[in-house]
Amino acid sequence: MLKGIDLAVAQGELVFIIGPSGSGKSTLLRCCNRLEEPSSGSVVVDGIDITRRDVDINRVRQKIGMVFQSFNLYPHMNALGNVTLALQRVQKKSKSESSEIGMRALTRVGLAEKAKAYPNELSGGQQQRVAIARALALEPRILLFDEPTSALDPELVGSVLKVMRQLRESGMTMVVVSHEMEFARAAADRVVFMDHGVVLESGKPEAIFSRPQHARVGEFVATISRHP
Amino acid sequence: MPASASSSPRFPGTPSRVELQRLVFSFFNADVAARYWPDIVYGMWVTTYLGLAVVGAGLAAGLALAMARSFQLKPASFLIVVFADVFRALPPLVVIIVLFFAFPYVGLAMSAFTATWLALSLVLAAFAEEIFWAGILAVPKGQTEAARSTGMSRLQTLSYVIIPQAVRLTIPPLTNRMIAITKGTALGSVVAVHEIIYYASSGASEAGNPTPLTLGAAAYLVIFLPVVVLSRWIETRFAWKR
Numbered sequence: 001m002l003k004g005i006d007l008a009v010a011q012g013e014l015v016f017i018i019g020p021s022g023s024g025k026s027t028l029l030r031c032c033n034r035l036e037e038p039s040s041g042s043v044v045v046d047g048i049d050i051t052r053r054d055v056d057i058n059r060v061r062q063k064i065g066m067v068f069q070s071f072n073l074y075p076h077m078n079a080l081g082n083v084t085l086a087l088q089r090v091q092k093k094s095k096s097e098s099s100e101i102g103m104r105a106l107t108r109v110g111l112a113e114k115a116k117a118y119p120n121e122l123s124g125g126q127q128q129r130v131a132i133a134r135a136l137a138l139e140p141r142i143l144l145f146d147e148p149t150s151a152l153d154p155e156l157v158g159s160v161l162k163v164m165r166q167l168r169e170s171g172m173t174m175v176v177v178s179h180e181m182e183f184a185r186a187a188a189d190r191v192v193f194m195d196h197g198v199v200l201e202s203g204k205p206e207a208i209f210s211r212p213q214h215a216r217v218g219e220f221v222a223t224i225s226r227h228p
Numbered sequence: 229m230p231a232s233a234s235s236s237p238r239f240p241g242t243p244s245r246v247e248l249q250r251l252v253f254s255f256f257n258a259d260v261a262a263r264y265w266p267d268i269v270y271g272m273w274v275t276t277y278l279g280l281a282v283v284g285a286g287l288a289a290g291l292a293l294a295m296a297r298s299f300q301l302k303p304a305s306f307l308i309v310v311f312a313d314v315f316r317a318l319p320p321l322v323v324i325i326v327l328f329f330a331f332p333y334v335g336l337a338m339s340a341f342t343a344t345w346l347a348l349s350l351v352l353a354a355f356a357e358e359i360f361w362a363g364i365l366a367v368p369k370g371q372t373e374a375a376r377s378t379g380m381s382r383l384q385t386l387s388y389v390i391i392p393q394a395v396r397l398t399i400p401p402l403t404n405r406m407i408a409i410t411k412g413t414a415l416g417s418v419v420a421v422h423e424i425i426y427y428a429s430s431g432a433s434e435a436g437n438p439t440p441l442t443l444g445a446a447a448y449l450v451i452f453l454p455v456v457v458l459s460r461w462i463e464t465r466f467a468w469k470r
Contacts, residue, residue: 033377035373035376035377058376058379058380058381059379060379061376061377061378061379062378062379064377065377065378066373066374066377068370068373068374070368070370072368072370072371072373072374073374074371074374074375074389074393075393076392076393076396085375085378085380085388085389086375086378086379086380089380089384089388090378090379090380090381090384131374134374134378135377135378138378138379
């Protein structure tokens with residue numbers, strides 16, 4: 001549960017959210033596209049308060065991409081099918097236009113040659129990159145990552161982080177819940193530490209990792225660094 | 229050895245020549261078969277037609293109910309559960325009899341064919357709803373979340389993401405239920421639907437010989453063996469892989 005979170009993410013910013021399990025990181029992320037309904041307060045994305053009653057949430061969600069820990073690819077569709085489903089069904093784009101956009105998205109994650117492969121034929125890293133392409137295809141204003149590498153074998157993590165780094169360089173606004181400290185150090189603009197539903201500390205990565213204000217943050221960072 | 233074991237020694241239960249002749253005369257009587265096979269063939273057509281109509285309506289209604297239930301509106305879900313439980317509990321024969329004999333009293337007369345079709349469709353819908361519902365529940369929650377996060381509505385998520393996966397999971401129990409309910413068309417003979425059993429039993433009593441029943445049994449094999457084999461093929465074809 002969250003208690004009075006006040007967090008602003010600027011355009012083009014990469015914000016990392018860390019914290020012990022049960023601290024509300026994922027809940028916070030899921031409130032950003034209302035997969036979780038906040039009981040009070042507001043969430044403003046691209047100038048629109050998405051918690052308002054009269055908001056068309058399905059319209060808003062197209063502008064908020066989300067990538068999940070367990071990929072959640074549709075197992076009955078190939079990679080291109082996964083990427084183009086919402087283009088065709090939600091945005092009502094033609095099959096050829098959807099395919100074109102879908103192939104561009106798959107190319108961005110380096111998987112154009114796997115367009116016809118089904119999820120069960122792809123490695124975990126490839127599946128996660130297809131999931132990123134699925135979100136990218138809708139040209140979102142912001143991408144939310146919910147522990148994108150936690151379910152991956154260590155040797156596959158790099159390929160996903162590489163794609164995320166490229167997205168960062170292309171100016172994508174991203175909020176990432178993850179324990180990839182090295183990545184956070186190298187790529188994040190800001191690291192937010194959450195505990196018990198509140199933001200305990202927030203700042204530049206080197207500040208959080210090297211000179212934390214709270215002992216709790218220092219302990220956590222030390223533990224994670226020892227056992228990533 | 230006592231002389232009672234007269235001529236050829238037999239195992240108990242092994243038919244004698246005379247007994248075999250009686251069996252053939254009663255159940256495999258060529259003359260009777262020649263007289264009644266056209267009726268049985270006509271009955272096969274009615275059984276097939278009725279069965280297909282029941283499967284089509286029952287599965288469509290069952291799927292629609294399961295989809296409606298997944299919207300989780302309390303009163304609607306409650307009514308659907310009540311419907312499914314009542315029609316899974318009632319013997320199909322009772323439903324046929326009520327529809328055919330009782331409904332005319334409230335001004336709802338229907339033909340025997342319609343009553344049988346409606347009764348069996350309702351029963352199949354009840355079972356199919358439960359099977360589809362179990363299939364929908366078996367699809368991981370992350371699938372819904374992923375679809376909704378791309379802006380798909382509940383109905384779109386259900387139609388393009390959940391149902392295609394749920395249907396694969398439900399094919400084995402569904403095919404069994406479909407075979408069971410289509411054999412239930414035989415119950416239509418009670419209200420004189422002109423299907424296989426109707427012609428087989430009326431033929432048997434008219435001829436004073438049960439050969440038409442043998443023809444009826446053969447007719448069911450001709451219709452249902454391919455269905456059973458086909459269902460086996462479909463089950464392997466759609467076997468779940470992840």
